[in-house]
Structures are given as structure tokens and as C-alpha cells.
Amino acid sequence: MPLDKYKAKRNFTKTPEPAGSGEMERRAAKKKSELFFCVQKHLASHLHYDFRLEHNGVLLSWAVPKGPSLDPATKRLAMQVEDHPIEYGDFEGVIPEGYGAGIVMLWDRGTWAPEVDDVDAALKKGDLKFSLDGYKLKGSWVLVRTKSPAYAAGRSWLLIKHRDDWSGDVDITEFAPRSVKSDGDLADILAADTPAIWKSNRPAKGGASGAMLNEIIEKAAAIKGGTAGSAAKSAKPASVGKAPRPRPSQRSRFARASQIANARRRL
Numbered sequence: 360m361p362l363d364k365y366k367a368k369r370n371f372t373k374t375p376e377p378a379g380s381g382e383m384e385r386r387a388a389k390k391k392s393e394l395f396f397c398v399q400k401h402l403a404s405h406l407h408y409d410f411r412l413e414h415n416g417v418l419l420s421w422a423v424p425k426g427p428s429l430d431p432a433t434k435r436l437a438m439q440v441e442d443h444p445i446e447y448g449d450f451e452g453v454i455p456e457g458y459g460a461g462i463v464m465l466w467d468r469g470t471w472a473p474e475v476d477d478v479d480a481a482l483k484k485g486d487l488k489f490s491l492d493g494y495k496l497k498g499s500w501v502l503v504r505t506k507s508p509a510y511a512a513g514r515s516w517l518l519i520k521h522r523d524d525w526s527g528d529v530d531i532t533e534f535a536p537r538s539v540k541s542d543g544d545l546a547d548i549l550a551a552d553t554p555a556i557w558k559s560n561r562p563a564k565g566g567a568s569g570a571m572l573n574e575i576i577e578k579a580a581a582i583k584g585g586t587a588g589s590a591a592k593s594a595k596p597a598s599v600g601k602a603p604r605p606r607p608s609q610r611s612r613f614a615r616a617s618q619i620a621n622a623r624r625r626l
């Protein structure tokens with residue numbers, strides 16, 4: 360069963376992550392048209408971006424430590440992880456404990472289309488060309504499996520942007536850091552839950568991720584507390600929960616950024 364690994368790693372009485380009902384798998388078997396993709400920014404023991412493509416009723420998933428790059432010269436390591444249920448593609452929130460404990464933001468979503476006839480054959484071969492139509496990521500991309508060390512046998516891929524109207528030298532993770540679901544940042548998402556959830560056992564401790572989490576926890580507490588402190592003032596109002604749809608203007612803003620980058624490159 361495709362979701363066995365996903366289910367084995369989680370205790371669904373303790374995590375808000377979707378268990379996957381099988382309903383979406385059955386539905387996917389019938390339809391062949393629009394395929395879903397998403398990218399979830401996940402601050403767990405380390406910050407990474409989970410890149411997910413709908414295929415055969417599940418989300419094929421890769422963890423991309425540095426996140427996608429719009430620059431075709433920048434190949435991003437993508438470690439294939441267990442398939443996730445389709446329902447996961449809408450998930451944003453806080454995983455309090457266990458596998459993946461941390462904060463999940465729905466960073467991008469949209470549809471994808473393979474640029475090959477046979478996705479399974481392409482995956483087997485380790486060379487999957489496809490196009491994305493998200494809010495932040497668009498155009499042609501490729502996932503290429505690399506020769507990986509034994510511990511990562513067969514799971515190590517590179518995510519690479521092809522040169523097109525949507526490539527450029529904008530750092531998209533910096534330029535568009537917020538949620539496409541709630542428009543919140545990681546602190547807003549934590550504030551909508553329980554900022555003090557990791558009083559003792561924080562998912563990220565040392566290093567850059569630990570420092571980032573400390574900052575986010577403080578900011579989330581200030582947002583939730585509604586204090587007039589500087590952290591609360593500098594934070595955007597927590598819009599999590601209202602889940603406004605991404606504004607159409609966002610689309611053109613990202614599009615423009617890409618076009619500017621292209622124009623600059625051609626000069």
C-alpha cells in the first residue's frame with residue numbers, strides 16, 4: 360500500500376496531520392486531468408521545503424533543504440521521502456510531537472503536468488520533466504536522480520528549473536516567504552496554535568534552525584498575547600484561521616519578479 364510508510368511514522372491521535380482516508384486515492388483512479396502539487400515550508404529539526412506531486416492518488420514527496428531555486432544553474436538537493444496522502448496538500452499547522460514535529464506552512468500550491476508520456480517510467484529512470492502552475496513556481500522543471508551514498512540509496516534527486524519565462528535570479532524563498540493559504544509567516548501559524556507548545560522539548564535546538572525557532576516562538580507569543588511590545592508591532596496581524604485566498608495580484612507580483620530577473624539576465 361502506498362501510504363504504509365506515511366502511516367507507520369505517525370500517531371494520528373497526537374498529530375493534526377491528515378491520516379488519508381483512501382477516498383482521494385479512489386477518486387484519483389477515476390480522473391486523469393488536473394494534477395495537484397504543493398510545497399510546504401517545514402521548520403522541524405531543520406528548515407526544509409517539502410515538494411509534493413500528485414501521482415496515482417498520493418503525493419510523491421521530496422524534502423528540499425534549501426527550497427526550490429528559479430535559477431537553472433542552481434541544482435537543489437531533493438531527498439525523496441515517503442508518499443503522503445492527497446489531503447496533506449492542504450495542511451498547514453503545528454505538529455506538536457513525534458515525526459516531523461515543528462511548523463508547516465503551505466508555501467505554494469497549484470497544478471502540475473508531466474512533460475513525459477509515462478510518469479512511472481520517468482521515475483524509474485530517474486529523470487522526470489514536468490511543468491508547474493503554482494502561485495510562486497511556474498514553468499518547466501526537472502527532477503533527476505543522482506548517484507547517492509549508500510545510506511540514501513536511490514532517494515537522492517536534484518530539483519532543477521529549466522530556462523524559460525519563469526526562470527530568473529530572484530531568490531523565491533526570500534522574495535515570497537509567506538503562506539499561500541493564510542498569508543501568515545511561521546510565527547503567525549504558531550500563534551494560531553499554541554506558541555508555548557515546546558516549553559521543554561523543542562524540535563529544533565542548536566544551529567540556525569534552533570535560533571530561528573526561538574525567534575518564531577517569541578514572536579508567536581507576542582502575537583497571541585496581543586502585547587504592545589515591539590515584536591507584536593513588527594509582526595503582521597495573525598490572519599491564520601481566516602485563510603483568505605491568495606490574491607490574484609500576488610500571482611502577477613511573482614510573475615513580474617520573474618520577468619524582471621529575466622530581463623536583467625538578458626542585458
Ligand code: MN
Binds near residue numbers: 401
Ligand atoms: Mn518535512
